[in-house]
Amino acid sequence: EAGVAQSPRYKIIEKRQSVAFWCNPISGHATLYWYQQILGQGPKLLIQFQNNGVVDDSQLPKDRFSAERLKGVDSTLKIQPAKLEDSAVYLCASSFIRHEQFFGPGTRLTVL
Amino acid sequence: QQPVQSPQAVILREGEDAVINCSSSKALYSVHWYRQKHGEAPVFLMILLKGGEQKGHEKISASFNEKKQQSSLYLTASQLSYSGTYFCGTDPNTDKLIFGTGTRLQVFP
Numbered sequence: 238e239a240g241v242a243q244s245p246r247y248k249i250i251e252k253r254q255s256v257a258f259w260c261n262p263i264s265g266h267a268t269l270y271w272y273q274q275i276l277g278q279g280p281k282l283l284i285q286f287q288n289n290g291v292v293d294d295s296q297l298p299k300d301r302f303s304a305e306r307l308k309g310v311d312s313t314l315k316i317q318p319a320k321l322e323d324s325a326v327y328l329c330a331s332s333f334i335r336h337e338q339f340f341g342p343g344t345r346l347t348v349l
Numbered sequence: 350q351q352p353v354q355s356p357q358a359v360i361l362r363e364g365e366d367a368v369i370n371c372s373s374s375k376a377l378y379s380v381h382w383y384r385q386k387h388g389e390a391p392v393f394l395m396i397l398l399k400g401g402e403q404k405g406h407e408k409i410s411a412s413f414n415e416k417k418q419q420s421s422l423y424l425t426a427s428q429l430s431y432s433g434t435y436f437c438g439t440d441p442n443t444d445k446l447i448f449g450t451g452t453r454l455q456v457f458p
Contacts (some may be wrong), residue, residue, distance in 0.1 A: 270445075279351070279436045279448030280391065293445055328390060335444055337381060340390035 239263065241341035243329050249347045255317040258344045262310070262331030268292075269306055270338060271314050272328040280328055286312065287334070316346075324348045350374045352439045352449040359454045361427045369422040369452045371437030378442035380413050380420040386433040394422075394435075424454070432456045 242261040250256050262269050268287050272280035283302065285292040288309040297304065301320070306312040316323055326345050330338040352373040359367050371380065379398045383391035397413035397420060408425045420439075424431055434453045438446035 277451075279438075279451050281448070282445055285445055293443075335379075337393040337396050338438075338446070339393065342390050 241329055241331055241339055243327075243341035243344055245344055246342060247345045247347075249349065250319055251349050252321055253318040255315065256319055256346060257313055257315045258327050258329075258346075260312045260314070260329030260341060262312070262329070263339055265333070266331035266339075267309070267334055268332045269312050270330040270332075271304055271312070272330065274326045274328055274343070276325075283314070319346075319348045321348050351447055352437055354435075354437060354449040354452045356452060357450070359452065361431075361454065361456045363429060363456055363458055364426050365456075367424045367427060367454060369424070369435050369437075369454070371420045371422070371439070371449050373418040373439045373441070373447075375418065375439070375441040377413075377415060377418055377439050379440045380411075381438040381440070381446060382411055382420075382422050383436045383438060383448075384431075384433045385436065391436060427454075427456045429456050429458065 244259050248256055270285050271283045273283050274280045283297045284294040284304045286306040302316055304314045324347050326343040328343045329341045332338045352371050355370045381396045382394040385391040399415050411422045413420045432455050434451045436451050437449040
């Protein structure tokens with residue numbers, strides 16, 4: 238079974254630039270999550286989708302972050318404009334409803 | 350409210366046992382446990398549902414005391430491959446996980 242795919246794996250940008258991350262979840266998983274993990278901390282949920290709809294985006298900084306899930310499958314997370322404090326690993330995970338979450342390899346973002 | 354894990358770090362020799370605790374201030378529907386190796390994604394270990402059940406997976410098991418809003422992860426006869434950071438993820442019946450502060454485990458030969 239193919240796992241959760243993410244790209245790119247690494248990204249280095251300057252502050253105020255834009256960046257986008259892509260995630261392809263495990264086939265059949267209705268729920269998709271985007272997490273931000275700062276070095277030394279646990280993952281922090283940014284947004285949760287169930288099929289096409291947003292279940293929770295209460296911790297998404299909406300002035301600069303946006304996310305969408307196309308046709309209930311792939312998802313993109315965008316940051317525009319990036320700040321220094323956005324440097325982190327961005328993890329995508331997917332699951333069946335209320336089951337264990339499977340994580341992708343993550344995108345390590347460095348903002349200079 | 351982020352669940353608190355203890356201890357923050359553990360150093361073991363191969364074959365030794367360890368217990369990692371996770372404590373939440375909220376009533377919980379479930380607790381998930383994950384292990385993350387350096388530079389890698391978290392990997393699911395087990396999920397415990399409301400009901401105080403205990404689960405096991407080879408030499409790793411866990412318990413969930415819903416009254417105390419606590420869960421514990423038990424690692425017996427540790428192996429080198431157990432090294433990593435362990436996170437609990439708590440679900441206060443909102444269908445989303447709040448990850449704990451993490452416990453770094455290092456196993457030496």
